[in-house]
Amino acid sequence: MKVSREQVAENRRNILAAAARLFRERGFDAVTLDDVMNEANLTRGGFYGHFKSKSDLMAQACAFAMRPTEHEPQTLLDYCTAYLSKEHRDNRAEGCPVAALGSEAVRQSLETRHKLAEGTKRIIAHLSKSAPGRTASARRIAALASFSAILGGLVLARMVDDPALSDEVLAANCKALTNAADS
Amino acid sequence: MKVSREQVAENRRNILAAAARLFRERGFDAVTLDDVMNEANLTRGGFYGHFKSKSDLMAQACAFAMRPTEHEPQTLLDYCTAYLSKEHRDNRAEGCPVAALGSEAVRQSLETRHKLAEGTKRIIAHLSKSAPGRTASARRIAALASFSAILGGLVLARMVDDPALSDEVLAANCKALTNAADS
DNA sequence: TGTACATCAGTGAACGCGCGTTCACTGATGTAC
DNA sequence: TGTACATCAGTGAACGCGCGTTCACTGATGTAC
Numbered sequence: 001m002k003v004s005r006e007q008v009a010e011n012r013r014n015i016l017a018a019a020a021r022l023f024r025e026r027g028f029d030a031v032t033l034d035d036v037m038n039e040a041n042l043t044r045g046g047f048y049g050h051f052k053s054k055s056d057l058m059a060q061a062c063a064f065a066m067r068p069t070e071h072e073p074q075t076l077l078d079y080c081t082a083y084l085s086k087e088h089r090d091n092r093a094e095g096c097p098v099a100a101l102g103s104e105a106v107r108q109s110l111e112t113r114h115k116l117a118e119g120t121k122r123i124i125a126h127l128s129k130s131a132p133g134r135t136a137s138a139r140r141i142a143a144l145a146s147f148s149a150i151l152g153g154l155v156l157a158r159m160v161d162d163p164a165l166s167d168e169v170l171a172a173n174c175k176a177l178t179n180a181a182d183s
Numbered sequence: 184m185k186v187s188r189e190q191v192a193e194n195r196r197n198i199l200a201a202a203a204r205l206f207r208e209r210g211f212d213a214v215t216l217d218d219v220m221n222e223a224n225l226t227r228g229g230f231y232g233h234f235k236s237k238s239d240l241m242a243q244a245c246a247f248a249m250r251p252t253e254h255e256p257q258t259l260l261d262y263c264t265a266y267l268s269k270e271h272r273d274n275r276a277e278g279c280p281v282a283a284l285g286s287e288a289v290r291q292s293l294e295t296r297h298k299l300a301e302g303t304k305r306i307i308a309h310l311s312k313s314a315p316g317r318t319a320s321a322r323r324i325a326a327l328a329s330f331s332a333i334l335g336g337l338v339l340a341r342m343v344d345d346p347a348l349s350d351e352v353l354a355a356n357c358k359a360l361t362n363a364a365d366s
Numbered sequence: 367t368g369t370a371c372a373t374c375a376g377t378g379a380a381c382g383c384g385c386g387t388t389c390a391c392t393g394a395t396g397t398a399c
Numbered sequence: 400t401g402t403a404c405a406t407c408a409g410t411g412a413a414c415g416c417g418c419g420t421t422c423a424c425t426g427a428t429g430t431a432c
Contacts, residue, residue, distance in 0.1 A: 001393040002408050011408085027290050029212035032385060045389085046409045054386065092289070102338045103286040106275070107210050110344055117343040144352055145332065145359030152335025153328075155285045160300040161293055169327055176328030180363065184426040185375050194375085215418060228422085229376045237419065 012050050014040035019061035024100035025093040028058055028108065059111035065097040066119025075130040076146055080177050083150040084170045089157050099154045123147065132180075149173060195233050197223040202244035207283035208276040211241055211291060242294035248280040249302025258313040259329055263360050266333040267353045272340050282337045306330065315363075332356060 003011070018039035022031040033054060037044050051057045073079040082088065083096065092100045098116055105116050124143050131146065133139035153173035157166045186194070201222035205214045216237060220227050234240045256262040265271065266279065275283045281299055288299050307326050314325040336356035340349045 001410085002395050002406070004395065008408065027212075027287055029210075030290065033387090034385080043410055044386090045411060048387075049408055098339070098342065099286065101286060102342050103282065103284055104210055106341045107213065113342060113344040117345055117348065120339070120343065121348070141355040141358050144355035145336075148336035148339055148352065148356050149328065149332040150335065151339060152333065153331035155338065156281070156303070156331055156334060158289045159281065159285050159296060160303065161296040162300055165300065165304070169331065172324040172327035173331050175324050184377085185373070185428050187375095187428065191375065216420090217418080226377055227419090228378060231420075232375055 011040065011042060011046075015042070015047070015050055015057070016061055016064040019057050020065040020097075021093045023058065023061055024065065024095065024097055028101065028104055033057075055109050055112070058108060059115050062097055062101070062105070062112050063115040063119070066115060066122075068122070072126075076127045076132075076143065077130075077177065079127060080146055080150050081174065084153055084157075084173050084177075086167070086170065089154060089166070089170065092158070096151070096154070099151055099158070102151070102155065120147075146177070149176070194223065194225060194229075198225070198230070198233055198240070199244055199247040202240050203248040203280075204276045206241065206244055207248065207278065207280055211284065211287055216240075238292050238295070241291055242298050245280055245284070245288070245295055246298040246302070249298060249305075251305070255309075259310045259315075259326065260313075260360065262310060263329055263333050264357065267336055267340075267356050267360075269350070269353065272337060272349070272353065275341070279334070279337070282334055282341070285334065285338065303330075329360070332359070 015036060019031070019036045022035055022039060033047050034044055036057070037047055047057075051060065073082050088095050098105075098120060101116070105113055124140070124147060127143040127147060128136070128140045131139040131142040133142050150173060153169055157169040160166050160169070198219060202214070202219045205218055205222060216230050217227055219240070220230055230240075234243065256265050271278050281288075281303060284299070288296055307323070307330060310326040310330060311319070311323045314322040314329065316322040316325050333356060336352055340352040343349050343352070
């Protein structure tokens with residue numbers, strides 16, 4: 001049955017939100033369109049009214065997941081501390097898409113990679129403002145290096161099967177950050 | 184037809200080597216057993232004589248890919264420089280499995296994660312020897328943080344669709360490393 | 367050392383399941399008068 | 400404002416393909432004598 005224009009827009013948002021959560025939690029390949037549509041309280045057939053293909057959904061969902069949030073930490077140090085928290089490590093579904101999907105995204109469509117890259121550029125530009133350094137160039141380098149460091153730290157902390165090592169990885173990265181800030 | 188014991192061992196090694204290459208290049212899900220067996224010059228049916236399942240192969244292939252190589256750089260700085268090179272970025276198939284498969288490995292079997300974690304522990308222990316710091320604990324923290332940093336840098340450099348940004352990410356991480364070494 | 371035969375690694379066809387995608391149909395929406 | 404009807408978002412069954420896994424068979428290996 002036809003639905004109102006508002007309902008159409010809300011359905012589309014629900015599909016995107018469900019896809020953004022599920023992709024981050026289970027990875028692109030392991031999530032089926034059925035999974036996404038069920039989570040959005042719709043049925044399979046309706047999908048193609050909203051998106052061209054699953055690959056199209058991946059790109060759109062990445063853009064959705066990368067959109068700025070209201071409570072985004074303002075300073076580089078706050079951002080890194082929150083990024084390296086156990087809460088973030090244990091909540092892939094709502095965390096950074098680059099950490100959740102980074103090594104898979106490499107093999108996805110250019111659109112998907114582009115959406116993730118755009119979001120990353122925005123974050124880097126934002127973090128550059130509060131990064132240490134006398135010149136803009138030095139601050140940008142610091143922001144790029146810091147983002148790389150916390151990204152790798154989070155990926156590693158999630159990957160290892162040993163909880164003690166996982167905690168140690170987070171702690172070591174936090175320590176290195178504050179050391180760098182002091183010097 | 185039956186083959187000699189030596190041939191059996193060589194076939195197994197060939198399957199592992201093919202899988203280790205293909206998984207890193209295309210990801211776990213996108214590689215089929217047909218792909219692997221063809222690359223090893225065997226046919227599909229023979230697979231189950233060597234491995235219990237595809238999931239078993241993933242774990243074994245990760246262990247294979249993580250085994251120490253002959254030309255492994257000795258010092259932390261050499262290791263990081265090689266890790267952040269464009270050659271490494273552009274050669275996923277023979278590069279670090281953690282960078283190639285890190286965010287996917289999170290969702291794979293405990294065996295797979297364990298093999299990757301074991302290899303990572305070995306590398307961390309190795310890098311700790313040449314890491315800066317007066318105490319063993321400080322050196323270990325430095326090694327963990329450095330490995331996280333180059334891992335994240337490589338994942339990011341591979342992910343972004345903009346070649347200039349990709350190069351910039353590698354360069355920024357190299358710069359940050361040498362800065363840290365100087366201080 | 368030579369021969370007979372049991373073993374078993376590898377073959378390739380077949381199976382069954384799941385997933386992306388398509389499509390005829392339904393019925394509420396929203397427009398034209 | 401009220402009514403008739405064309406539109407079209409969503410439904411759910413169906414399709415087809417690909418993949419992991421199984422299995423009866425083959426023929427070279429390697430052991431027993």
